[in-house]
């Protein structure tokens with residue numbers, strides 16, 4: 001039964017389904033590069049590691065125009081300069097062409113390298129719904145050596161949230177006082193709504209005691225920490241793909257469609273700022289991502 005040949009129409013239908021799926025995968029990868037969820041270098045590495053993969057099957061023309069700020073004219077000039085035919089697929093590049101493309105990408109879009117002399121103050125930021133809260137909670141529960149900072153906020157507690165554990169829930173007057181007295185390391189209005197800030201004293205005490213401290217804060221806060229404590233270690237959490245980020249936001253079910261669209265527009269801008277961070281960690285599975293973040297303080 002199993003080795004009897006299929007009638008040709010069955011083979012054709014299967015081949016056409018595979019072709020549609022392959023096109024969908026290539027389109028998703030292009031989007032990931034365009035949204036900066038994966039770097040062009042990473043996509044090229046995947047293509048070269050497996051020429052049969054969706055990355056390997058991507059045309060070099062599609063690859064280049066997926067990169068932000070490369071349009072069709074620039075693409076054609078680049079291909080001519082690198083002596084690569086526009087009909088080539090990434091997986092089919094010759095070794096000289098690969099090297100030329102890699103060197104071009106490294107020169108034009110250098111991947112950020114961690115700076116030396118990082119401190120034990122770890123800042124975890126990233127776009128909405130990437131899983132910052134989930135990864136931070138996993139670290140709190142599984143890495144007792146790391147202190148998770150508890151922020152002050154003017155938003156109301158949600159059911160099940162405990163004052164002093166999830167947040168310090170304060171009113172506007174108290175938040176004003178914390179700012180005025182210089183008690184916050186950083187603070188920001190997040191998602192245009194409520195104010196959130198990091199109390200300074202517990203962090204200074206924990207760092208002085210030799211502990212690692214983790215802040216799970218938004219991008220504006222991360223930038224303020226960098227300014228106030230230049231040796232802090234900044235970690236940017238990335239989704240495995242743009243589509244997965246959208247699925248997580250929808251799956252969480254805490255925002256309506258209009259708010260989700262607004263957050264995704266912000267997410268796109270935030271992803272463009274990942275180069276300001278020392279490390280990028282992909283939140284593929286919670287435990288793996290949490291362990292990778294925790295290890296950065298070693």
Ligand SMILES: Nc1nc2c(ncn2[C@@H]2O[C@H](COP(=O)(O)OP(=O)(O)O)[C@@H](O)[C@H]2O)c(=O)[nH]1
Nearest residue numbers: 151152187188190196197198216217218220221
């Ligand atoms: N700048 C700053 N951002 C914070 C702080 N605490 C939490 N955030 C950010 O505030 C956002 C909202 O957090 P939360 O109220 O738990 O709501 P959710 O993200 O909708 O679940 C998240 O992006 C957090 O990273 C803080 O102390 N400072």
Ligand SMILES: Nc1ncnc2c1ncn2[C@@H]1O[C@H](COP(=O)(O)OP(=O)(O)O)[C@@H](O)[C@H]1O
Nearest residue numbers: 128129130131132133134248252283284285286
């Ligand atoms: N590694 C993961 N795999 C699958 N789902 C995840 C993962 N990390 C987080 N999630 C889910 O994604 C949604 C957003 O996570 P959350 O921690 O609230 O994000 P953030 O704090 O970055 O806004 C939640 O429903 C969470 O359960």
